Amino acid sequence: MAKYKIALLPGDGIGKDVMDAAQIVLDKLALDAEYFPGDIGWEFWCQEGDPLPKRTTELLKKTDCCLFGAITSKPKEEAEAELAPELKGKGLVYSSPIVRLRQEFNLRTNLRPCKAYPGNPLNYRDDIDLVVFRENTEDLYAGVEFHPIPEEVMQTLVKHSPKMKRFAAVPLNDIAISLRIITRQASHNIVRDAFEYAKKYGYKSVTVVEKPNVIRETSGLFIREARKIAAEYPGIALWEANIDAMCMWLIKNPQDYGVIVTSNMFGDIISDLCAQLIGGLGFSSSGNIGDQYAVFEPTHGSAPKYAGQYKVNSMAMLLTVKLMLDWLGETEMAQRLEKAVSAVIAEGKTRTYDMGGSSSSLDIAKAVAAHL
Ligand code: NAI
Ligand code: MG
Numbered sequence: 474m475a476k477y478k479i480a481l482l483p484g485d486g487i488g489k490d491v492m493d494a495a496q497i498v499l500d501k502l503a504l505d506a507e508y509f510p511g512d513i514g515w516e517f518w519c520q521e522g523d524p525l526p527k528r529t530t531e532l533l534k535k536t537d538c539c540l541f542g543a544i545t546s547k548p549k550e551e552a553e554a555e556l557a558p559e560l561k562g563k564g565l566v567y568s569s570p571i572v573r574l575r576q577e578f579n580l581r582t583n584l585r586p587c588k589a590y591p592g593n594p595l596n597y598r599d600d601i602d603l604v605v606f607r608e609n610t611e612d613l614y615a616g617v618e619f620h621p622i623p624e625e626v627m628q629t630l631v632k633h634s635p636k637m638k639r640f641a642a643v644p645l646n647d648i649a650i651s652l653r654i655i656t657r658q659a660s661h662n663i664v665r666d667a668f669e670y671a672k673k674y675g676y677k678s679v680t681v682v683e684k685p686n687v688i689r690e691t692s693g694l695f696i697r698e699a700r701k702i703a704a705e706y707p708g709i710a711l712w713e714a715n716i717d718a719m720c721m722w723l724i725k726n727p728q729d730y731g732v733i734v735t736s737n738m739f740g741d742i743i744s745d746l747c748a749q750l751i752g753g754l755g756f757s758s759s760g761n762i763g764d765q766y767a768v769f770e771p772t773h774g775s776a777p778k779y780a781g782q783y784k785v786n787s788m789a790m791l792l793t794v795k796l797m798l799d800w801l802g803e804t805e806m807a808q809r810l811e812k813a814v815s816a817v818i819a820e821g822k823t824r825t826y827d828m829g830g831s832s833s834s835l836d837i838a839k840a841v842a843a844h845l
Contacts, residue, residue: 477506477801480532480539485514486775487785487834488542494787494838495540495794501842502806504798509536513570514775515545518552522560525570530577533766540797541770542790544570545777571761574768575609580761581659582666583607583740584796585772587747587757592819594828595752600728604676605747606667607740608660609761612691613653614737620649655691655736660698666762667734668706676731679703680712682719682739695736720746748772755786755827758793760800769797786825787834788814791841813844 483492499506511529518524524544533539547555552567574580589601619626622645630637640648664681671679681699683692696713703711714722716739723730723743727750735743748757754773761768771789779785791814798807817823823840824830832840 475505475507477504477538478509478536479506479797480509480511480536482511482513482529482539483542484775485516485545486543486777486780487773488514488544488775490779490781490783490785490834491771491787491790492540492542493783494834495790497835497838498791498794498810498842498845501845502798502810504803504806511539513541513544515547515555518567519555520557522556522563522565524567525573530574533574533578538766538797538800539574539768540794541571541574541768543771543773543775545775571768571770575761578763578766578768579610580763580766580768581608581610581662582760582762583609583744584666584670584760584762585744585747585757586792586796587744587751589751590756590815590818592821593752593756594821595756597750598728601750603727603730603747604670604674604732605740605744606663606670606732606734607744608663608736610737611654611656611659612737613651614741615652615654617652617654618650621646622648622650626650653688653691655694657694657698660695660736661702663736664695664699664702664734667732668702668709671709671732672706676709678710678712678730679706679732679734680714680719680730682714682716682733682735682743684715684717684739686715691736699734716743719743723747723750744772753827755789755825756792757789758796760793760796762800767797767800769793769800783833783835784826785834786827787837788818791838809845810841813841816844817841 481492483489509532511532512526513529514524517526546569585605587603589596589599591599631641667679681696683695685692685696723746757772759770759772771793773789776785795807795810817840823832823836825832
């Protein structure tokens with residue numbers, strides 16, 4: 474029996490292209506794994522009314538982790554219009570399968586490394602090596618929202634918050650509320666993961682990014698948890714930065730930062746900023762990590778205009794495979810893969826369009842495999 478069981482969910486569009494590239498490299502690495510392809514994405518929404526069929530979650534439960542490509546999502550009206558005729562009008566509602574995976578498997582930590590590999594013409598600087606830890610389950614993205622606001626909710630808010638009084642006269646249909654929910658436990662977990670990562674990989678600082686001077690309660694709670702945990706890691710400096718200033722610092726001195734930890738929405742924003750510093754979507758890998766399970770995915774979407782053309786940069790996916798190997802504990806193999814990707818970048822011979830070349834997604838994988 475193979476040592477690992479790994480689910481492969483290519484999904485839509487270029488998700489399939491980059492998964493084929495990943496397979497070339499996984500074969501070459503000869504990881505002791507059995508692979509289980511699964512269904513996810515738009516075509517299953519259209520044909521079955523569910524972009525994440527039950528058989529796929531069942532499949533994932535039988536595996537150690539999952540490598541995911543990308544999916545297509547479309548607005549409500551289009552989603553309804555593209556359903557198979559027999560599924561229309563049944564009140565089916567599309568919801569993002571990747572968000573559902575994060576919730577169903579409690580993948581509470583989102584990990585996004587951003588390292589500039591020397592020789593990449595798209596690098597903002599060549600000495601950037603930072604990692605963003607983003608809380609993955611709560612904050613403004615918890616989905617607790619009201620519009621119109623129920624009368625009872627409005628009355629309660631006005632009763633308990635003097636600052637709510639000035640909104641009390643707004644018609645309930647002309648005001649919307651999205652709740653920013655931050656729990657001590659989730660803050661604790663993400664900060665703990667960030668410090669453990671810093672310790673394991675030798676980063677000297679952890680920067681906690683919030684806005685406690687304005688969002689006093691939720692950011693305050695997060696920061697206080699961070700300080701408590703930081704005290705247990707005397708060798709690692711805790712830096713605190715406000716989200717707005719941090720965006721400036723990351724443009725001014727990105728090389729100064731190591732591990733960055735933040736809540737869900739700030740993490741969403743800052744991780745895209747960081748990805749662009751090291752070459753953009755063609756280089757940006759990520760892991761969604763829980764206590765029992767993890768889903769690894771390049772951060773790009775399905776890029777429909779390039780679907781099936783094998784044009785896009787598969788390095789994001791190959792670096793995602795590297796993250797997966799690290800998580801599985803195959804550290805030596807992960808390092809070999811990273812070195813091979815880095816060598817192909819430094820050589821500058823095999824480049825996809827985003828790097829100014831005309832190589833294909835599979836050429837990249839083959840060049841990396843040749844270095845392994
Ligand atoms: P996208 O990431 O799919 O593509 C935006 C543009 O970035 C592409 O047109 C292409 O020019 C470039 N790009 C993306 N990946 C690249 C790569 N590996 N190499 C080189 N260039 C690359 O984002 P977009 O166009 O906003 O969304 C397309 C679809 O993907 C939508 O349906 C959206 O909902 C979905 N999406 C899915 C995500 C996921 O699966 N996690 C994440 C983001 C978007
Ligand atoms: Mg995203």
